[in-house]
Amino acid sequence: MCGSGTNGLYGMVTARHLKLMGYDPTIFLVNEYNASRPDGFKLFTQLKKQVLAFNIPILSSLPSNISHITATHSLIVDAVFGVGYDRFKYAALPRNNKYRYAVNVLRQINKVKVGRRPIVSIDLPSGWDTNIGNYEGHHINPEMLVSLIAPKLGVVEFFGKYHYVAGNYLPSILNEKYQVYVPRYNGSDCLIPIETQVEETTETAEMYHV
Numbered sequence: 001m002c003g004s005g006t007n008g009l010y011g012m013v014t015a016r017h018l019k020l021m022g023y024d025p026t027i028f029l030v031n032e033y034n035a036s037r038p039d040g041f042k043l044f045t046q047l048k049k050q051v052l053a054f055n056i057p058i059l060s061s062l063p064s065n066i067s068h069i070t071a072t073h074s075l076i077v078d079a080v081f082g083v084g085y086d087r088f089k090y091a092a093l094p095r096n097n098k099y100r101y102a103v104n105v106l107r108q109i110n111k112v113k114v115g116r117r118p119i120v121s122i123d124l125p126s127g128w129d130t131n132i133g134n135y136e137g138h139h140i141n142p143e144m145l146v147s148l149i150a151p152k153l154g155v156v157e158f159f160g161k162y163h164y165v166a167g168n169y170l171p172s173i174l175n176e177k178y179q180v181y182v183p184r185y186n187g188s189d190c191l192i193p194i195e196t197q198v199e200e201t202t203e204t205a206e207m208y209h210v
């Protein structure tokens with residue numbers, strides 16, 4: 001599920017990789033990239049062409065029946081919102097807004113108990129605030145999170161099973177300037193596993209031990 005910002009572009013790239021690895025992804029594009037952001041828009045247009053050339057379907061609307069999604073897909077990649085998410089803007093969106101719908105679909109998928117489909121979030125679980133995380137507690141708790149460059153402040157409360165840091169492209173000058181904590185990559189690795197503390201709640205017990 002891809003949003004209309006850079007996080008969504010990462011989702012499209014993920015779909016391309018999955019296809020090349022032999023999987024059969026479908027992209028649900030919540031909205032077209034904002035044309036007033038020329039660099040990103042160019043990238044979006046190119047990526048869209050590329051994924052279509054790989055025969056990856058791009059849907060602009062999701063089936064209203066969640067069970068249809070979970071029956072046809074074994075894993076959901078959440079690339080709807082990343083650090084560009086604005087919770088105040090979200091709160092002001094009308095009830096029938098497509099971003100709201102996408103976030104609600106993710107929440108519904110996350111609640112499914114029988115025939116559960118894991119969610120992998122890119123950079124931040126959609127609906128989480130960069131600094132304060134899942135502030136009202138009603139957004140998704142994905143099984144896996146891939147933090148880009150460095151984990152954001154808000155994900156200290158990420159209790160999913162897998163957490164990785166990826167995106168080893170922060171120049172040291174910026175690292176020093178902003179005091180960003182980036183764990184050390186091992187050799188040519190592209191990912192760093194971060195230990196997670198799976199919180200023992202009824203929900204996580206059902207998720208991981210049953």
Ligand SMILES: NC(=O)C1=CN([C@@H]2O[C@H](COP(=O)(O)OP(=O)(O)OC[C@H]3O[C@@H](n4cnc5c(N)ncnc54)[C@H](OP(=O)(O)O)[C@@H]3O)[C@@H](O)[C@H]2O)[C@H](O)CC1
Nearest residue numbers: 004005006007008034081082083084085086089090123148
């Ligand atoms: N910038 C970097 O150096 C890096 C970014 N990375 C990746 O980029 C994302 C952040 O990308 P950004 O485009 O800034 O934001 P999002 O992808 O989170 O998307 C915001 C878009 O969503 C639309 N939208 C709709 N409703 C809302 C809402 N309530 N709040 C915010 N945004 C909303 C919005 O569209 P508009 O048309 O409304 O402007 C935005 O287009 C980051 O998370 C990484 O994945 C990497 O980290 C690399 C470095």
